[in-house]
Amino acid sequence: MNRRNMLKNTTLATLGASAGLACANESNKSEILSSPTQEKGIGKKDVAPINPDYFIPNRFKNKTIIVTGCARGMGAAAIKRVAREGANVIGVDWLKEEGSAVIDEIIKEGGSAKFVYGDVSTNETSKEMVKVAVDSYGKLDYAINNAGVMDAIFPGDPIDYEKQKHLTFSRCHEATDEYWDVVMRVNTTGVFKCMREELKQMVAQNQGGAIVNVASVAGLRGFSGTPSYVASKHAVNGLTKNAAIDYAEFGIRINSVCMANTATPMVERAYKLVTAKVKASKGDAGMGTIKTKSLLQYTDSNHRDATPEEQVAVMLFLLSDEASNITGANYATDGGFTSY
Structure with a gap:
């Protein structure tokens, strides 16, 4: 069964993750678990994604980079690519x-x-990752939070919705409180504590x-069902x-990226x-189906x-020297989601 057609008329369009914004197609509530033929996009030409094996040799040679959330999705892709581009990496x-x-x-x-095991929202983990970087490689040049x-x-637990619904969006x-506190602690406090230790070292x-x-298109606009x-x-x-x-006065540039619908294990779990x-809830989707696709996703044939x-x-x-004049930007890497 096509995963998108399983989730018609749901609030999944509202659920941006570090990994992106999961979305579902619009349809009648009675079709939530049906699998009709997927409607094709309206575009005349699809935009091909970058080759997953592409990298720029030696771009980060002799640089030391921390990547948090390295186990899956964008974090795993990021740390593998910067390593291929010559960096010493701490995951x-x-x-x-x-x-591991x-x-x-x-x-x-x-x-x-090197690998550091821990929760990024704790002082212990945020301090340890910088210590490992400095002890192992003598410095810290860049970080992707x-x-x-x-x-x-x-994330490592199996889904049991009836027992876990108080923890969901x-x-x-x-x-x-449990839902609110954990998401705010990991996403916001985690970024703050990691930046605090990274910046201490860089200064x-x-x-x-x-x-x-790593923010989200949900950091640029509102979405229903996921406060x-x-x-x-x-x-x-x-x-x-x-x-x-x-x-800026220390020569340290800081930017964020704000993605929409991105194919990651976190988003796949959100579909479930x-x-x-x-x-x-017997099909109650609230306001979540008003808008579900980015420009590029809407026009893509699939x-x-x-x-x-x-x-x-x-x-x-944004880490590289090519972005030498960019700081303080919240980049909308959202396929045009916020453009219309």
Whole structure:
């Protein structure tokens, strides 16, 4: 069964993640679990995604880069590519086995990589990742603060909606403290604490640097059904602008990226959660189906999501010397979602 057609008329259009914005097609509520033929896009020519194996040799040679949320999705794609481009990398994640496996893969390919296991919203983890970078490679040049969550269910746990529904995305009058607190803690406090430690080191080095924070299109506009996520990603974009002002004099550039629909494991899991939520609520989707696709997704013949590699390409550009005049920007890497 086509996963998109499973989720018709749901609030999934509202659920931007660190990994992007999951979306569903519009249809009648009675068709939530049906699988009719997928409507084709209206475009005359599809935009081909970047080759996932593409990289720029030696672009980050001898640079040291921290990537949080390295176990899956955009974080995994980012840390693998910067390693291929010559960087020494430190991956951070609370998914220990998956995060370690990504680092092991980099090392097997000849890259230089270290893994830090932990929760980015704790002082211990944010301090440890910078310490590992400095102890292992002598400095910290760049960072991608990518780690984030859509709900309060631990990403490594299997889905059991009836037991976990108090931890999932909900409208304000239905939302629990647990949902609100975890999403805000990981997405907003996590970015703040990671930036705080990264910036301490970069200021002490006096060699400049660059940071990219992974926000979301949900940090540029509102979406229904996910108050904590929207608030947290607006906060990430605000932190980005604030830090860009404070650290420009130190030669440190700080930007964020704001993706829409991106194909990641986090988004795939959200499809399953929303399917369960819509079934339990008998198809009540609220306001979530008013707008569900970006410009590029709407016109694409298969309504494809952005790929992690498409998002990573912009992140690495913003770290690179080619972006020497860019700071304080909240880049809409959203396929035109906010343009219409």
